[in-house]
Every structure is written in structure tokens, then in C-alpha cells.
Amino acid sequence: MNPRYLPLQILKKLSMKKYNQTAILQRKFLHSGQIPFLDELSQDYEEVEIPVPWGHVSGKWYGPKHIRPIVGLHGWQDNSGTFDTLAPLLPQNVAFLSIDLPGHGLSSRLPDGMWYDSAVNLQVLHLLMKEYNWDKISIIGHSMSSIASFIFSALFPEKVEMVVGLDALKPHIRSNDKVVETMRNRMKNFIIADERNRDKSEPPSYTYEDLVEKLYVGTFHSIDKDKCKHILARNIKKSLKYPDQYFFARDSRLKSYNYTGFWPELNLELAKRINVPYLFIKCTGSTYFESKEYFDEALEVMKKNPKFEFYEAEGSHHVHLNEPEKISAIINPFIEKYHTAKEDYSKKREGCFTFL
Template sequence: MEPSTLSRQCEEIKIKVPWGHIAGKWWGTKSVRPIVGLHGWQDNAGTFDTLAPLLPDHVGFLAIDYPGHGLSSRYPDGSDYTHMKYLYVLRLIMKDQNWDKISIIGHSLSSSLGFMFSALFPDKIDMLVGFDMLKPLVRPADSLADLLSRNMEGFIIANERNIENSEPPSYTYEECLERFYKGLGESVDKDKCFHIMDRNIKPSRKNPNQYYFNRDNRLRYGFGTVGQDLCVALAHRIKTTPHLFFKAKGSPYYEDEKNYFEILDILKKTNPNFEYYNIEGKHHLHLNEPEKVIGIVNEFINRHRPPSTCS
């Protein structure tokens, strides 16, 4: 499959927010409201580098870095990262860009955030494509208390290091690549890792020819919890949003499977515009092998954001 002309039209952008800016990569036309690309936990806009050039030319694509990821500003000292804060970022972007609705392509965490956005603000979304995480993860109650305790200790240390502006450990580029590859459980093909990693590292101020990972370490220590009862209630609120979801066969569910299938069953029954595909591939399927999904994605976009509505 040949890349479209979008591959020659990527531009780095910044959108002002109260604590700094949201960075992004805008592919294609700016004459109409773009589809917004939302990355997974600790990733960044680079996760869509191989998919974006293959999307339809009639609508642009804006892949953003969430706060604390990639080239975007971190949240202020003392702040944590939660699902609702990420949704707040989307509402801020919509206000800044004067959009009445949003179209989303989300991977992993952001696929579940798209699910939440559709349920909470159904009149403000016209299309959702999700990759490999259908809903917010539900943690077992017997392990959640220990997790929250550990996360508090980790958050305090990470926040203090931010305040001190101390540089994290640095590595050669090759060492960074190996750590990144292994850290993702090898879910990104090694020759594709640079798309995300290069946006997540900075040159060391101390050690020439070495780099450190620049994402906000507080990201690793979340306190937000979501129960299955809430996920069920959210699923029942999604009545008509066009929703295309891909599950990668080579990727785990990251929670008790019964939670996932309960929500999948609700969406299939209650939303006539829900489409589901189980595709061979790993968690970063969209980055590793975009050719496996692009035909389905583009047909979905052409149905729900056709050229006639984007002129």
C-alpha cells in the first residue's frame, strides 16, 4: 500500500494550556476539523507515525502528546495523572480550536479514554476508533490497597525529583533502545521503537553522547480507580456513537477477561454503530503493522467523516 500525500504534510504544533502547552503532530489539511490521535500510557504522538500517512487525505490527523509525555508540558509540581484530567485536556483542546465535536483514534489507555468520553459527552464526539483496550482497567480489590500504598511512595519520590530538577540516569542511544524495547514487553517491533522513543528522550546534560527518558516519572504512580459497575454504567450510556474497536490477538487483556467481555457484550447489544475486529498482532498493532487495519479504518472514516462533510 502506497502512503498518501499526508506523509509529506506533518507539522509540529503547540496548543496553549494553563500549565504550559500540549505538543502534537498535525498531518494533512488544516481546512477542516482533524481526527485526533491519542496515544497509550507513557507513549506519545509518535505511536501513529506509520498509520497517519495512510489515512484519507480529505481530513487531517492531529496526534498529540498528553501532559508529561513526549514534548508536552508536565502537570505542575504536586499534581498526579488521572483519567478525568486527560479528558479535561481534550475539552481544553476542543475549546482552543473551536470544535463542537471531536473524532478520536486512540490506542490502549486512550482507547479506554475514548470509551469514557463517548459515555460522558455523547453529543461531543462523532467517531471513535480504539486499539486494544476497550474500557478502563479494573483492579482486583484484594490487591488495590497495596498498589495504592506503593504508588503513593513512588509518587512522592518522583515529585521530589521533579522539584529538584535532577537528571534521571542516562544511557547510550542503543541502551535506550534496548530498555525501551524490553520495557514495552517487546510489543513494538524493534525497528519501529524509534517512532515513540525519540520523542521520549533528551540529551544528557552530564554525560556526552548519552540520553535520558524525559517523560514525567509521576505517570507511573496513579491513584485513580475505576470499578466494573461504573464501566457497565458507562457502556449503557453509549447509544449511537460510531465505535470501531480492534483487539490484538497477541496482546493480554490486562485485567480479568470477564470484565472485558461483559462490556463488549453490552456494546454489541446496545450500540448499533459498534464494530469489533479481533486481529493477529501485538499490543502496538497499529504501529507495527498498520496495513492490517488501515482498510477497515479508512472505510469507517469515509462513512462517518466523509468528504462531503469535510469540505
Template sequence: MEVLRHLRLLTKLTNVRQASSEATRPLKVLTKHFDEVSIPVPWGHIAGKWYGPKHVRPIVGMHGWQDNAGTFDTLAPLLPNHISFLSIDMPGHGLSSWLPPGISYHSIDYVLVTRRLMEEYNWDKISMMAHSMSSINGFVFCALFPEKVDMFIGLDVLKPPVRSARHIVDGLSERLEATLKLERRLRSGSEPPCYEWDELEKRLHEGSNKSVTLESCKYLLQRNCKASTHEPHKYYFSRDNRLKTSLFYTLHNEVPLEMASRIKCPHLFIKALQAPYYERKEYYDATLVELRKNPLFEYNELDGTHHVHLNEPEKVAPIINSFINKYRPL
């Protein structure tokens, strides 16, 4: 029922946006059908968009931090027609349930979400395509459960970034304090700041360091905003604000190296050259050396921002499709 309520709201938002000011950008019509799905979890549900037949085990698409299933809206129609594709919203993102009050988000929880997904659908193995935060979690999943993965495609972030001890300790204290502050704000029940549609796009664009183009913002905003109840024609970001204080992996450099050595599945990684490495390059390069010991590992670089798969899917699709056709053929 919660998913249906959200879908009705999204339909309403679409109609309002298309009929409002001339400045409103019309939504691009997708060329591939999908069904909204709701996957039960102990605290609620995981929402997703299922492209293709339900009897075919899908490649599971997993998005980056504070993004949602819309991150694959432009790429999904370009994937091979013989496969199914399930793009999900992680907890607290998109149309998926938030974690209960008093619970913090942690990277390892998303790894467990992947196992929950497999149990719900009775899959012995999983195929994954993951961007950014989820690419990190996919790397971890492949290392922890190498026998359960038959294909992994990582986009732009290779592995859990290695940080200095000072950075880790300072970051933990700051995030824990910020968590309490956010919880107080949530208890107040006040509506978040609201914006006109164009301003909402601008904020998402600039908040991503302009990685998401203004034209591409609409794909993420469809599952990431709600209409204001107080200010007509204005919207607010509807993801769980506690995501801003998420707790991430705090690992010594030897841990990602050990993880890399355990990944045995077909593994494609695509690095966007206009995106940062998010850590010292020496750590990144050392992990690449370890990953290349896997004969099924493929590495590609291409021009584009962190969200190149969303902005310019025509650049990414040929690389991904070649890999899919090699390891998930018709």
C-alpha cells in the first residue's frame, strides 16, 4: 500500500510539472517497460523497477549514496533484451522504507540487503550492476560471498576507500553528533525546506558537484521528492535525512587487498575519468593489481563525470553489453 501511495503521488507530481510553468522540463518517455515491485524486509519494503520477464533472474542495479533506482533509467533501455534488470532503492532512498527511528545507516547493512533479496527470490546466485556507494558494497559482497555471485559490474568507485586514522576517528565523532541533531529535527515533524521545481533540479545538480547534469536530474527526482503540503507548486527532498550521517567502512588498507584476492567472479569495472578517486591513488592502484590476478576481471576508463552512466549511457552501454553477452548470453 505504501508503494502504491507513492506511485499515485509521483503521477500527480508528473502532471503538475508538465502543466506548470514554461521553465518546467518535460519528462523524457522511457523506451522500455518496467513494473514497480515491493520486496518485503523486516522493517518494511525495498522498492524497485523490474525491466523484462519475471521468470528470468535479473541483473540487480544498485545506486549511489542519496540517489535511487532512477540512476539507471537511461541505461536500462540500452541493455540486452534477453536479460531482466531490477533497479532497486536502498533503505532510506527513493520509495523504499526508512530504517526505524533510532537506527543509523551503515554500509554493511546494504550488503545484508543483497542477501535478503536473494533469500526472498530463492536465488542461489546474483548478478549485480552497482554505482558508487553500491559499487563499494558490491565489492565487499563479492569478497564475503564469492560463491554467490556470477557477475559483478562496478561503476566508478572501486572499493571501500582507505582513510587515515585521524580522519576515521574525527569522522565518527562528527557523524554521531550529527545523527542526534537530525533525530531531534525529525521528531519535530516539520516539513523540510521546499523549492520550485527548477530550484530543486539546480540543488541536486550542484549538490552532486555538477556530476548529474541538469537534464538528468529529473530521473533521480521522480523518486526523491514530494509535493509540499504548505506551499503550492513546491517540492522537498524526500529521502531520509539520516543518510547524511551514514556510517561507512573504516578499514585498514590490507582489508580491501584481502577482499580483492577473494573475488573470483566475472568482474567489470568502469572508471569515469572526470571523477575523483576518493582516496590516495596508491591504495586504488594496489587493489587493481590484486584484482587483475583474477582472469575474469576487466577494467575500462572513459570520459565522463561520476554519473556518466546516467548522463551519457550510450558511452557505457557497449562496454556493459559486451560483458553481459559474454557471461549472461541468450
């Protein structure tokens, strides 16, 4: 089993508590050895935990450990497994850190009573940069995280080296009545989910085959069935009640995710402020999630940035997982052009990396 690294300051805390190394390794997947097809997934990465105020953010670190990585950010209710097939196709001299956002995968959930919203993901980026002493960050974001990357780049362009956005360009525009109804329903559902979390009761469980079907149908057939294992590996746990069944372990409050309200003029103002190298790929088999006119307006503003590139890729919303070679062929030249993290930045912060 590959070792997992922690920043030195956390190791010091753990050693004071006589932290058990066996427990560290066993937590690699929370349920290692219990999930079907787990052994079939690539192990060419190190499991990582990054401390945050509410617990930790988990991730997979691919490639060199002595240089600043490109950070991979997944979509809503997915996890770091979304980049399992793409990561090996990135340039070999590039480090890549694919993380589980709060409440997803193996990362800590937000405390009881807290509502997930888009600002949390922006906070995670700041916390990553602070923990590893990065002056800038490079991002590959899919869907929800592509939107987060758009916002982060507009608010903090001085902190961004480059961005690759997949399929969702910007916050989506919805009618007023739709926004009101969505807010009402999500608040009601959040209260129910939060109460269930505090009950500590086991969620409904299913056979693994049923979970594959649920994920396949739930994504509107966006994830090919044979690729569902990459998401399920970090999204499910074995039932304690039914030996041959599993349940979704992600935080059910995520279904009530609060998308901050945006309007067309605000999106265009954000787009105007993005002056960093920015590559956006739209999947031809995916919807725009809004009236296309709003997408087109923002795209025209983005094109005024001389470092902006736009491509279309044939495939579904998860084409980067299903057919990663279609995406790597587009993004690798962009990465080689703009990602300049060659420096051993760990020297800036002595003892930043420790492997167990």
C-alpha cells in the first residue's frame, strides 16, 4: 500500500497523541478491501490529507512531490476519482493533486447545521495555498468546480497561474421564480438531511450493481457504466446491516447545495476581470444548464482575454472520465505553455513534506 503524506505540523500533533500508523494506512480508503473493483483502479498516486478548520481535505497526489501541483477539482457529488483516467495522461513532469471537496469522497463533512455553498470551495483554495505556501495556483475544474474556478480567477487573478474549465463556464442564470422555488425546496431538504446526519443512522443500502445503475441514471447517462467505479470507490461504504450491500457515504446535505445567486451583468463583470491563462472546453453532448444566450455573452467577453482558449470536445458531461484522451490532447499543450512550477517550493518551507 502506498504511503500517505502529511505536512510536518500535523505529524507533530499526531505524534503527541501517539497516533497509530496502522490506523493511518487503514484510513486510505476508509473501506479498503470492501469495495468491488477497488484493486482495478490505478495506485500511481499518494493519498493526502490537508488540514482545514473543520477536519481535513483528502486527495490524490500524482507525479513529482517537490513541485507545486496542478489542483484538480471535481463536480457536484463526484470526488477526486473523476480524474482517475485523465491524470495518467498529463505531462509526466507535472504534479497533479486531485482533491475531494468538503463532504465528498474521503474529505471531512462540514459540521452539523452548516449549509454547503459555493463560497466553501473558494475557501478551500485559499486554505490549500496557505498550507503549502503557494504564491499561485493552477486548476483543472469540472462542472461545479469549473464555475468555482471562474469566480476565483475573477476575484483573485493575482493568485492564479492558469485555469482549465470543463463544460460549465460560469454561474448559471435562472429565472426569478425558479430561483425562489429552488431555494425553498433546498432549505426544506437541507433541514431533513441535517437531522438525519445527527441521528447517525445508516442510509439506505443497495447492491453494488444497483449503485452503478443509480449513478449512471442519476448523471443522465453521463458517466459510462464501466467508469462508475472511479466515482463509487470514494463515495460508498459497506453496510453494517446487510453484508452484501453498500450505501452512499457522501454527505446527503450536498443535494441541497446552495448555489449563490448571480445575474447576467454580474457574470459579465466577473468575466471582464479574468486576465489569466484560461482554457475552457465545452462538451458537445452536454446541456448548457441555462439559456445559451447567457453562455454566449460571457464567452464573447472571455475571448477578449488574449490568453483565453476555447474548444469543444465530442462527448458527455463526463467526457474527461469516459474518454480522457480527447481532453488531454487539448489541455496538455496549454499546460506545457503556461504551467511553470519547476521550482522545489518545499525548500521555502522546511519539512513541508513527510512520508510515512
